[in-house]
Amino acid sequence: MSMVSQLPPYSGVMTLHAATTPKNGAVYTRRWVAETILDLVGYTVDAPLEEWRIVEPAAGDGSFLVPMLDRLIARARNRNISLRSLVDAVCAWDIDPGNAATCRQIVVDALLKAGADQDVSSLIAGTWIQCGDYLLAEPEPADVVVGNPPYIRWDDLGDQRAALYRATCRTIRGRGDIYLGFWEKALESLRPGGRAGFICADRWMRNSYGADLRAMVGNGFDVEAVWTMHDVDAFHEKVMAYPAITVIGRATGRAPVVVSTTSEFGEAESRQAARFTLGSAESGSGEGWRGHRLDHWYTGRGLWPSAAPDTLALLDSLADLPTLEESGCRIGIGLASGCDARFVVDDVPEVELDRLLPMTMGSDLNGTLHWGGHYLVNPWGPDGRLVDLDAYPLLRKWLDVPEVRNRFVSRKQPQNWFRTIDKVIPGLTSREKLLIADMRPRLSPYLETGEAYPHHNVYWITSDRWDLEVLGGLLLSDIASAFVEAYCVRMAGGTLRLQAQYLRTIRVPLSDTISGGDANALRESFRSRDREKASRVAHDLYGVS
Numbered sequence: 001m002s003m004v005s006q007l008p009p010y011s012g013v014m015t016l017h018a019a020t021t022p023k024n025g026a027v028y029t030r031r032w033v034a035e036t037i038l039d040l041v042g043y044t045v046d047a048p049l050e051e052w053r054i055v056e057p058a059a060g061d062g063s064f065l066v067p068m069l070d071r072l073i074a075r076a077r078n079r080n081i082s083l084r085s086l087v088d089a090v091c092a093w094d095i096d097p098g099n100a101a102t103c104r105q106i107v108v109d110a111l112l113k114a115g116a117d118q119d120v121s122s123l124i125a126g127t128w129i130q131c132g133d134y135l136l137a138e139p140e141p142a143d144v145v146v147g148n149p150p151y152i153r154w155d156d157l158g159d160q161r162a163a164l165y166r167a168t169c170r171t172i173r174g175r176g177d178i179y180l181g182f183w184e185k186a187l188e189s190l191r192p193g194g195r196a197g198f199i200c201a202d203r204w205m206r207n208s209y210g211a212d213l214r215a216m217v218g219n220g221f222d223v224e225a226v227w228t229m230h231d232v233d234a235f236h237e238k239v240m241a242y243p244a245i246t247v248i249g250r251a252t253g254r255a256p257v258v259v260s261t262t263s264e265f266g267e268a269e270s271r272q273a274a275r276f277t278l279g280s281a282e283s284g285s286g287e288g289w290r291g292h293r294l295d296h297w298y299t300g301r302g303l304w305p306s307a308a309p310d311t312l313a314l315l316d317s318l319a320d321l322p323t324l325e326e327s328g329c330r331i332g333i334g335l336a337s338g339c340d341a342r343f344v345v346d347d348v349p350e351v352e353l354d355r356l357l358p359m360t361m362g363s364d365l366n367g368t369l370h371w372g373g374h375y376l377v378n379p380w381g382p383d384g385r386l387v388d389l390d391a392y393p394l395l396r397k398w399l400d401v402p403e404v405r406n407r408f409v410s411r412k413q414p415q416n417w418f419r420t421i422d423k424v425i426p427g428l429t430s431r432e433k434l435l436i437a438d439m440r441p442r443l444s445p446y447l448e449t450g451e452a453y454p455h456h457n458v459y460w461i462t463s464d465r466w467d468l469e470v471l472g473g474l475l476l477s478d479i480a481s482a483f484v485e486a487y488c489v490r491m492a493g494g495t496l497r498l499q500a501q502y503l504r505t506i507r508v509p510l511s512d513t514i515s516g517g518d519a520n521a522l523r524e525s526f527r528s529r530d531r532e533k534a535s536r537v538a539h540d541l542y543g544v545s
Ligand SMILES: C[S@@+](CC[C@H](N)C(=O)[O-])C[C@H]1O[C@@H](n2cnc3c(N)ncnc32)[C@H](O)[C@@H]1O
Pocket: 011, 012, 013, 014, 015, 016, 026, 027, 028, 029, 057, 058, 059, 060, 061, 062, 063, 064, 093, 094, 095, 096, 099, 132, 133, 134, 135, 147, 148, 149, 150, 151
């Protein structure tokens, strides 16, 4: 028995995180989006479709398959090509038997309508439509791969399947989503000059779990188009998946085009944007979209920035400056407890007073830093080790409740059941630090003078080399924002994920190259939160006009 057949049943229809559909609901692509992707990958009637092999790795109810067949059959009709000869021209997969049956019927109906007889139609449908797991199948060479791969939460996969995918797909790291594997298999299967075009979450471009896939793309592939479609009505269900249309070719040598869209973007606009993408103009725009042609894409495992070309050029020109960490900063995240209801309190419980550590919450950082009166019920001693509960009976009593005991971290380390997920870093409380709250529309640093410990979702920066108010001024500037905004993941509504990995992309001049006058001006702009002044000084310092 093969490993695959021993897997527990799995419907495979868990897809994009749907906001309004049940967890297992498949989310299907609108016809115009599928047509657009087919245009972008060059699957059009004037191309030698009869000589190509097009693959749809996750066909669902045929959103891509139907327009694929329309184009292929039209091509065959125009050129008097026999339908029977197209037996290798298409391959569509779905793991769900119901979907595979639907797709076979779509093929049979299309071929019968085009004049094929029942036998040929059934034979071709049986050859073209595969019911199975695309990620575990032997990849067959393809000229074009298109689709909307499933976006399945790692936890929904089951241990065995997760292990199998990790073993088969080298780009699926940690708890990364399986759409990475669809990219990997699709790209691997491409013949030279071939193209893969997916509508798919774009998180992998700016997340650590996408590093191996980015490195793979940088090695022999060309990113041809990235259309960010976060607010576009691209699916039959409402989804929260940050989708982008992305086209990647194998050694196609085409210059990359980035297109940003708004919720106004629809079928008519997509035709304009496709004309621009396939043309040669440097930039283009229309209602609900703006596009730019770049002169290069990024190689290696680093995050892929996303910004207008002049901003990308600016960031490139600053690439030799040190990163924040290289300039002498430490960057970290505040403490996650695993049970804030018990560990993070604003109503002081009856515990030994030296177990209460003032804590800065994200909500304290709002225009100014104003401590909201929260404390960590702190199980950690000044030496970085857990305290002895025999010496702290009130602490034991407060924490010894099922919500604390049942946390994953407690079950994993029963002898340390009262620990918080993260340790309290010795000495961090009493240090001056810049604090930055995650999930804000802008990068906003605040100075905390060494009295409280940061909560999770608050990032901290400490430094022995920087005057933190001067650095704070630099971080208020539009140049620091340009770094973060180009690299960070943007949530629906424009909120930025201001995580440490994105703060680490910021490049700064070395602190000892900043004159006394500029340092004063930055300090003042930080104190008065004057972003314009901070930006003016920063432009001088960075040598940017
Ligand atoms: C997001 S839907 C996309 C369907 C269609 N391509 C579209 O865009 O409307 C993903 C499809 O992938 C299928 N699927 C899930 N895991 C799969 C796997 N490992 N191999 C092949 N198909 C899979 C699901 O059954 C579902 O039909």
